[in-house]
Amino acid sequence: MSWVGKPLERIEDETLLRGRGRFIDDLNPVPGAYHAAVVRSPYAAAHLTSIDASAALASPGVLAVVTGQQVAELTKPFHAVIDTPVAFRAAAVEEVRYAGEPVAVVVARDRYLAEDAAEMVAVEYEPAAPVLTPLDAVAAGAIVSDRSFVYGDPLGKLEEADLVVTESFTFPRWTGTPVEGFGVIADWSAADDALTVWTNFQGPFTLYMAAAAALGLPRSKLRLITPPDSGGSFGIKAAVYTYVVLMGAVSRHLGVPVRWIEDRLEHLAASAASTERVTEVTAGFTNDGKLISLGYDVVEDVGAYLRAPEPATLYRMHGSLSGAYTVQDVSARNRVVLTNRCPTGLNRGFGGPQLYFALEGTMAIAAARLGIDPVDLAHRNLVAAGEFPYTTPTGAIYDSGDYAVCLDDALATVGYAEHRRRQAAARADGRLVGIGIACVVEPSVSNMGYISLAETAQERSGGLPKSGNTEGATISMSPGGGVVVQISTTPQGQGHRTVVSQVVADQLGLEPGDIEVVSVLDTHVNAWSIASGNYSSRFSAMGVAAVQQAAEELTAAIKQIAAHELECAVLDVELRDGKAAVVGQQDAAVSLRRIAGKAHWNPEALPDGVAPGLRFTSFVSAPGLEPAASDDTIASSAVHGFVADVAVVEVDRETGAVTVLDYATTHDAGTLLNPRLVEGQVRGGFAHGAGVALMERLAYDEDGNLITASFMDYLCMTASEVPPLRSSHIETPSPFTALGAKGLGEGNTMSAPVTIANAVRDALGIERLELPLTPSRVWELIEPLS
Amino acid sequence: MIEVSVTVNGRAYEEAVAPRLLLSDFLRHTLGLTGTHVGCEHGVCGSCTVIVDDRSVRSCLMLAAQVDGAEVRTVEGLADGDELHPLQAAFRRNHALQCGFCTPGILMASVDFLERSDSPGRRQIAEMLSGHLCRCTGYEPIVESIHAVALQEGQSP
Amino acid sequence: MKPPVVDYLCPETVAEAVDLLGEHADGAKVLAGGQSLMPLLNMRFAYPTVLIDINRLEETAAIEPGDEVVVIGATVRQGDADQSRTVHAMVPLLAQALPHIGHFVTRNRGTIGGSVVHADPRGEVPLVMVTLGGRATVVSTSGTRTIEADDLFLSHYTTSIADDELLLDTIWPAPGGLWGYAFREFSQRHGDYALGMVACALRREDGVAKQATVAVGAVAGHPVVLDEVGAALVGEPIDERAAAEAGRLAAAAVDPSSDLHASARYRRHLVGLLTESALLAAWADTEREEA
Structure with missing residues (x-):
């Protein structure tokens, strides 16, 4: 009986x-917590000259107003992988660098009273001119990292190319914005100089280390x-760690527990966002459609501060700069810039949407210029099924896949040939119908060392090499047999x-309903490591692997006890229907409950080598994730799924509205653990x-205020x-993971923006466009054509 | 303070509330009915939707003082003991929830919608749902669930 | 966010409400459905000292058909008006517009009167009201008066209703004759504020338009009747050519501005498109009436 793979x-x-x-x-969780409201800068760039809290302190129910200066006395600036000239603190002290930046915290009996008083905190600012776009930041010299990478001979190959595509792609700021915002309850204990924090943090626990x-x-x-x-995260709740520090410091300063629940306006203005990225691509193709040279010149806006784990958005995909293609000669210049906008962070797709908007956009443009169907162009460049495991020029090891079959499956699902015929007919009628495709490698399970590529090999050599990806899990069986x-x-x-209940039920011969799974993470109780958490689609590979290994250890102990009891060889014991039984014998069996009872009540009777207690903690680490090499190659992720998408769109000539008529996606995420949940993620x-x-986009006015500031x-x-x-x-199961599974929750966030954009390119016969493709923008593109 | 007598999920409450207390906060923090969620407090996300006197409303856009004498239904009152409401059961069957934060509001709006619609189709259901934000599911399974219940109800006399 | 400190009063009758309004006119806000006012309070964009909740008034909660007119009480819910046979039969233009207001749940609570008093330049109800030449009845301690729709909407979120006046009802003309109506709006998402909206009313006689009103919303501080567009249509049958020409006139007559969601050029273009489409639909609607 296998529960794994069932759509439970x-x-x-x-x-x-x-x-x-x-x-x-x-x-x-703690009695008497006070409620916090954060006083935030209305300016995107300003010198903070004074804070007068007297009126706020006189407001009903107010305990205190804690200023950025007071927070700074109890905290240190946050570390990031690159040193920058601006110190990033939990609250601003003298300079504010984005509209919405915390400058003080009001603590009161309830949130209503705290908000009343927050309005009364008088802060004086001397505003300065903000820098608001990536290219303005380059012009202003606000570059905090400038690294160049060359793999092979892209310049030499470019000279051999029959077609060189040079195009600029801008991917907008946006946010996965979950319906639940951030929340922190902080409780400082002066008695033992310790802080306990309840928060909807999502990991990675590197950021917990940063908070500590x-x-x-x-x-x-x-x-x-x-x-x-x-209540959802999509990456963004990684960034709550800075508020762990802010509220932790406030609780410590005041000696009371403090509760802060972010509201929607705070969340949109000041939590996190995706990076805005400007990418200049230079790509060389042969006349028969072979991509032979690929160069990126990237400007990445990380906002007001380089907040850890940034510039991870840029390096998460580094192993996959060549995408799904066999091109060997690749270069990248990566410039990370600061602007006066909310700091960026994790966001579903994390670097993938930006990379593929440029790469797959280039493929579509090249196909049109070469007069080759984009499907044929893809097929001429895809990594072939026989080449796995395939090492990319930038160092990723693609574990498994059959990209051509996957693409063909998506084409068959959508009915590509038929859509092309209908498109021709529609065009003859003057309608604007377009078809776009994208082929996307979806990495999952990040190498904790990839961010170190932001430093040169020489700079890296001084520090502790970082690599790998470790996850832990604990399984226990109670004296009554409960798991x-x-x-x-x-x-x-x-x-x-x-999913964990399915995996463990299979191991122990139980039903999923018999398995109690606790997902509360308590850093003082759980088995975790710096990579723990929920990001980079790591659960189905690493979370499951840790559980699987812990369950195997429990299984081994149960079988040893059972073999001892049943007087048979351990290898002859199998677990089924809540019992340990001898293989092939109907009657020779002992219940798990009895085995558990023995392990807890009668440890003297346990066979040699079996410890009492039946509690097992296992840690696993993904294979092949070496630190960045001296040649700047990196296996940036452990496993790589594949997604092929086809979109059919119609653009309304009159309104500019883009309607997606049909959309097909085919994934190869290895073994599917629960198809129902898979479909949900897709x-x-x-x-x-x-x-x-x-x-969707986050838009700012010329002063740097967010104008998409509410859900309206x-x-x-x-x-x-x-x-x-x-x-x-x-x-195609991954050979690198416990059950052959790969991540898949981010693939379509990477692929859909460019697939739809390519379909609009095809519909309008244009190359350059900007996301999001709003009716007004699209109409402005159509109008000069007609 | 304002005296409020209100019935919530069949239970009578008498509370004194501040005039500005939002109904959402009253339900969550005064009565401890935390199944009603707050996602935007400006009436767009729909997470806080509850039923007041047989009409679904945004509880973040009402004051607690306004429900004096009213009957309120929240997600906690939807199931009949051990038995889930048909919408709840359909949501589970169709994987129409992931994080579950928006779900209570969508359920309460849907209960009201189905009680007052005549065999709604998918398009009408989607239009009703346009007053609710879900960032996890992509909506399709939610539409499917509500449609399935609408069809069931259409069949029963 | 949470609303600021405010008092709350809940009158049971119009007389009581008017007295309270007279007493507190300075800082009072009338709370009807709250679907616009409450977000403003929650975001702390408005700081009234007292809210006068009119949801318990019985005198303002009815839809009353009259002689070539329908009177809709101020606290009639948008959703109830949408379900009203009277409204569908006698004020079909309003019936067309109602489903575009917000969403199912917000229409359960939002009122017709609230939409009028809020005077959002992107509001559907004000646009329909000026198109049909509706009226508002307001009352204060000094008496009752009627305001023509043309004189009601002054600019963004501003009406000619005085601080001490309470909107009692709105009066919607339902004239006899061969009338056709159409409402058109275009928005990015279902239920969003429109990027452009047009309403028109046509009276047909002897195969030509005898009366024509075209009004646009979301392009200025208040809904605007495009008199020159209406005038140009009178005496003509509304065919595709006439509708297209009217669309061009309408687009030329408005002066929208650019914002986050759309450029000024696009909004102007939309006015033309929607006008053309609305006119053809309204003309077809007169044919339906004829049949």
Whole structure:
């Protein structure tokens, strides 16, 4: 009986459907917590001259106003991989660098009173001129990292090219913005100089380390606990760590527990965003469509501060700069710049949408210029099935796949040839119908060392080499035979508990309903490491691997006890239907409950080599994730899925509205652990990608104020706008993971923006366009054509 | 303070509230019914939707003082004991929730919508749902779930 | 965010409400459905000292058909008006516009009166009201008066209703004769504020338009009746050519500005498109009436 691979309903759902979820704002873990409201800068760039809190302090119910200066006295600036000239603190002290930056915290009896007083804090500023775009930042010299990478001989190859495409691509700022914002409850204990924090943090726990360092606390003195439920994240809740520091410092300063629940306006203005990236591509093709040289010149806007883990958005995809293609000669110049906008951070797709908007856009442009069908162009360049594991010129090891079959599957799903015929007919009628494709390698499980590429090999050589990706899990069997699994993958809706129950049920011969899975992460209780958390689609590979290994250890112990009891060889014991039984014998069996009882009640009777207690913690690390090499190659991720997308769109000549008529996506994410949850991830990732293609962006005015500052102007897709999607899968199991699974929740966020853009390029016969493709913008493109 | 007598999920409450207290905060923090979620407090995301006197409303856009004498239904009152409401069951069956944060509001709006619609089709359901933001599911399974329940109801006399 | 400190009063009758409004006129805000006012409070864009909740008034909650007119009480919910047979039969233009207001749940609470008083330049109800030449009845301690729609909407979020006046009802003409109506708007998402909106009313006689009103919203501080466009249509049958010409006139007559969601050129273009489409639909609607 195998539970893995079955589309089981989720064990999470009943609680959530009954309104019994436990999200951060539902918790009251400490009595008497005060409520915080953050006073934020209205200026994108200013010198902060004074703060007068007297009126606020006189407001009803106010305990205190804690200024950035007071926070600074209890904290250190945050570290990042690159030193920058501006110190990044949990709250501003003398300079503010983005509109929405915290400058003080009001602490009051409730949130209403705190907001009343926050309005009364009188802050004087001397405004300065903000820098607001990536290219303005380059012009202003606000470059904090400038690295060049050359693999092979891209310049030499360019001379052999028949066609050179040089094009600029700008990917906009946007946000996956979950419906639940950040929340922190901080409780400083002066008695033992320790801070306990409840927060809907999503990892990676490198950032927990960053928070502890900024608080000046040894790790043992910062205890972080996540709530049972988290209302979505899509990367962004990594950034809550700076508020762990802010509220931790406030709690410490005042000696009271403090609770801060972010509201939507704060979230949009000041939590995090994706990077805006300007990429100049220079790509060389032969007349028969072979991509032989590929160069990127990237300017990456990380906002007001280089907040860890940035510039990770830039380096997460470094191993995959060549995408799904065999091109060997690749270069990149990466400039990271600061602007006076909210700092960037994790966001679904994380570097993938930006990379593929440039690379796959270039492929579409080249196909049109060469007069080759884009499908044929892709086929001439895709890594072939026989080449896996395939090492890319930049160092990634693509573990498995059959890209050509995957692409053909997407084409068959959508009916590509038929759509091309219909397109010809529609064009003859004057309609603007276009078809776009994209081929996307979707990396998952990040190498914790890839960010070190922001430094040169020489700079790196001084420090501790960083690599790998470690995950832990704990499984225990109680004296009554109950199985509890603790995971450190901080789910935010992905259904980790269900999948873990499936994996463990298979191991122990139980049913998923018999397995209790606890996803609360307590840093003082759980098995975790710096890579723990929920990002880079790591759960199905690493989270599951850790659980699998812990369950194997428990299984081995159970079998030893059973073999001893049944007087047979360990190898002859199998676990089925809640029993340990001798293979092939109907009656020779002992219940797991009895075995558990023995392990706890009668340890003297245990066979040699079996420890009492039946509790196992396992850590695993993904194979092949070496530190960055001296030649700047890096296996930036452990496993690589593949996504092929085809979009058919029609552009309304009159209104400029883009309608997605049909959209097919085919994934190869290795073994699918629960097809129902897989489908959920695919659809969710697609909705985000289609959103940034068509309507989502963070826009700022000339003073640097966010103008998409509420859900009235930041246009999240609704049920009436999300395009129809048809998805299918092929499965080439990864040889690098426990069950052959790969991540898949980010692929369509990477692929959909460029697939839809390519379809619009095809419909309009143009090359350059800007996302999102709003009706007004598209009409401005059409109008000069007609 | 204002005295408020209100019935929530069949249980009577009498509370004194500040005039400006939002209904959402009253339900969550005064009564401890935290199943109603708050996602934007400006009436767009729909997470806080509850039913007041047989009409679904945004609880972040009402004051607690306004429900004096009213009957309120929240997600906690939707299931009948052990038995989930047909919409809840359909959401589970169709994987129409992931993080579950937007779900209570969508359920309450859908209950009201189905009670007052005549065999709505997918397009009408999607239009109703346009007042709710879900960032996890891409909406399709939610539309499917509501449609399935609408069809069931259409069949029963 | 949370609303600022404010008092709350909940009158049971219009007389009581008017008295309270007279007493507190300075800092009072009338709270009807709250679908626009409450977000403003929650975002702390508005700081009234007192809210006068009119949701319990019974006198303002009815839809009353009259002689070539429908009177809609100020606290009638948008959703209830949308479900009203009277509104559909007698004020079909309003019935066409109502589903575009917000969403199912917000229409459950939002009121017709609230949409009028809020006077959002992108509001559907004000646009329909000026197109049809509706009226508003307002009352204060000094008496009752009627305001013509043309005189009602002054600029962004500003009406000619005085601080101490309460909107009692709105009066919607339902004239006899061969009328056709159409409402058109274009928005990026379902239920969003429109990037452009047009309403028109045509009376047909002897195969030509005898009366024609074309009005546009979302391009100025208040909805605008394009008199010259209407005048040019009178005496003509509304065919594709006439509609296209009217669209060109309408686009030339407006002066929208650029914003986050659309350029000024695009908005002007939309006005032309929507005008053309609305006119053809309204003309077809007169034919339906004829049949």
